[in-house]
Amino acid sequence: MTSQLLDASEQIATGARSACHRLLYLYRKHKWYVENPSVVACYNELVQLEFGEVRARFKLRASSAIFTALEQCQECIEITSEDNIIQYVNPTFEGMMGYQREELIGKELTQMPKSDKNKADLPDTINSYIKKGKEWQGMYYGRKRNGDSIRQNVRIMPVIGQGGKIRHYVSIKTPCNENKADTAGFSDRLQVESQTEICTSKYKGRRKSSDVRSNTSRGSDGSNQARRSSIARIHSMTIEAPITKVINIINVAQENSSDGVAEALDRVLEILRTTELYSPQLGNKDEDPHTSDLVDGLMSDGLRKLSGNEYVFTKNAQLSLSHLPVSTSLNDIPPRITELMENEQAWDFDIFELEAATHKRPLVYLGLKTLSRFGVCEYLNCSESTFRSWLQVIEANYHSSNSYHNSTHAADVLHATAYFLNKERIKQSLDRTDEVAALIAAIIHDVDHPGRTNSFLCNAGSELALLYNDTTVLESHHAALAFQLTTRNDKCNIFKNMERNEYRILRQAIIDMVFATEMTKHFEHVNKFVNSINKPLAGLEENGIGGGRSNEDSFSFILSSTDNRTLIKRMLIKCADVSNPCRPLQFCIEWAGRISEEYFAQTDEEKQKGLPVVMPVFDRKTCSIPKSQISFIDYFITDMFDAWDAFADLPNLVQHLGTNFKYWKYLDEQNLSSLRPPPEQ
Incomplete structure (x- = not known):
């Protein structure tokens, strides 16, 4: 038996060697091999062949079949390198996003924010998965080639290469159908919504200039196409806050909830939308010093840095009427001024001509005409002479020495406010008290402004900063002084005939709007407006969903809510206050020069007094005004006016904004730092 086993074993070994030799003969064509009589060595060589060249050749032969499947796949496929350089997109991706493959291959993935290492910096939610070799599934809004946004379910899968390192990322994207509730995948959708809008949720990556340029393609006739464009853009705004993600999850949960649960969730949403939870998470402002200085200077009250110098700002408010010019009625206005104010309802009204004709007293004249047009005297039950006296006192307490924050700026904000109040959607939303x-608020919002920022006053230890505890210093002063000036003298007390409760309601509304002009809560106000008003209205317009009511009733419910009316008023005065970039180009340039001069003067004084320099970039010797305007428009203005346009239908303003942005970009690309290009030789 033993000999038989040995003979069988020898035959098997001989057969194995023969098989190995045949395989190795084929392999020798591609690899040098030294004959080895050892069976173990032959087996080892076969194993190396199987897991090396043979499998690689099989994979290579199958690659054409794989790419055929990708080309015919109905889902969007995008393959990028470990550095997020696009290497492949399939035809479905091209069709959905509007790009040609040649436009993308070899280029960096533009939908992701940029980090300080000049690589694609995915948000932490995704990084925590894919950097560990795990796949991530979620939702975000991609931007098509034409600038429109599209909501997508996304799976991102890392591909591990040799050495265990990530070599590629494969993204599978499918557009969301928001008109149908996906009952089967409800739990998955909750997970997806919890990570919503990951592409545009942080301010680390601001939108590029091309996003603003796209605004110029919109018509000035308020067409439906322009309206749809504005509505689409509000879904992809870069003002996402953590509370908004919570609201999105609740909205998804409501779709498949019972009536009782849905009503309870409505109450939750109402609470969330009226609390202080909307401040966004800001990034590093692209390491742009102009943007950084603007944000730090405008959005903070400034840290008190003891310098040994205490700047004390004092100004005696002008309460007496005896020194003021003789009162003028509408019937006694000089013909030249009357002629200049004939088109005061038009957006291209020239406030600077009125400033010159009135010897820097445009607020009284424009105020008389505007308030008369809105019937403010009748509402307040006060005489025209009282209103004239009040306007004169208020204007006398604006500093004509300020290059920007003077009564001309107040008149300009009043003009923009009146213009907005005439828009149909706003007239549907606000009542008579809101209008007044x-x-x-527009008239008084900057009264007695010292021409210095809140940060400056806090750093200098000014009397105002001490009085208001370094918090909302200027806005508190504007509101308080305006009511002091009004109520201390009966001759200019426009509120003296109001019933007490009506006066308190009006007073609180005025104060709230003045406080809304403070920049530290800029993103909170815009965020609340978009999520509480714009997005619900956009849903009704796009889907015809009335939430259990008819469309008309649903619109009315959203617009007439007390909280929403407050948000609309805040947004209105905010847009009016910083509408300069949306004015015709010649006015935009003039305002840019004036605000720059005021910031230059502040920097000069800070250096002279040894105070911390709030905005170092605004040094009159080195500052680039075009760069500062580009940063201001890109960081503060574009999103806000996209939202305001989507609500109030203001395509002419957005068109001016695009034109003005192009102008500043042109100057910057020419390496010019001035307001205008040099005259042709």
Whole structure:
């Protein structure tokens, strides 16, 4: 038996060697091999062949079949390198996003924010998965070639190469159908919504200039196409806050909830939308010093840095009427001024001509005409002479020495406020008290402004900063002084005939609007407006969903809510206050020069007094005004006016904004730092 086993073993070994030799003969064509009589060595060689060249050749032969499947796949496929350089997109991706493959291959993935290492910096939610070799599934809004946004379910899968390192990322994207509730995948959708809008949720990567340029393609006739474009853009705004993600999850949960649960969730949403939870998570402002200085200077009250110098700002408010010019009625206005104010309802109204004709007193004249047009005297039950006296006192307490924050700026904000109040959607939303509050708030919103920022006053230890505890210093002063000036003298007390409760309601509305002009809560106000008003209205317009009511009732419910009316008024005065970039180009340039001069003067004084320099980039010797305007428009203005346009239908303003942005970009690309290009030789 033993001999038989040995003979069988020898035959098997001989057969194995023969098989190995045949395989190795084929392999020798591609690899040098030294004959080895050892069976173990032959087996080892076969194993190396199987897991090396043979499998690689099989994979290579199958690659054409794989790419055929990708080309015919109905889902969007995008393959990038470990550095997020696009290497492949399939035809479905091209069709959905509007790009040609040649436009993308070899280029960096533009939908992801940029980090300080000049590589694609995915948000932490994704990084925590894919950097560990795990796949991530979520949702974000991609941007098509034409600038429109598209909501997508996305799976991102890392591909591990030799050495265990990530070599590629494969993204599978499918557009969301928001009109149908996906009952089967409800739990998955909750997970997806919890990570919503990951592409545009942080300010680390601001939108590029091409996003603003796209605004110029919109018509000035308020067409439906332009409206749809604005509505689409509000879904992809870069003002996402953590609370918004919570709201999105609740909205998804409501779709498949019972009536009782849905009503409870409605109450939750109402609470969330009226609390202070909307401040966004800001990034590094692209390491742009102009943007950084603007944000730090405008959005903070400034840290008190003891310098040994205490700047004390004092100004005696002008309460007496005896030194003021003789009162003028509408019937006694000089013909030249009357002629200049004939088109005061048009957006291209020239406030600077009125400033010159009135010897820097445009607020009284424009105020008389505007308030008369809105019937403010009748609402307040006060005489025209009282209103004239009030306007004169308020204007006398604006500093004509300020290059920007003077009564001309107040008149300009009043003009923009009145213009907005005439828009149909706003007239549907606000009542008579709201209109009067908005007009008065516009007139007083910067009264007695010292021409210095809140940060400056706090750093200098000014009397105002001490009085208001370094918090909302200027805005508190504007509101308080305006009411002091009004109520201390009966001759200019426009509120003296109001019933007490009506006066308190009006007063609170005015104060709230003045406080809304403070920049530290800029993103909170815009965020609340978009999520509480714009997005619900956009849903009704796009889907015809009334939430259990008819469309008309649903619109009315959204617009007439007390909280929403407050948000609309805040947004109105905010847009009016910083509408300079949306004015015709010649006015935009003039305002840019004036605000720059005021910042230059502040920097000069900070250096002279040894105070911390709030905005170092605004040094009159080195500052680039075009760069500062580009940063201001890109960081503060574009999103806000996209949202305001989507609500109030203001395509002419967005068109001016695009034109003005192109102008500043042109100057910057020419390496010019001035307001205008040099005259042709």
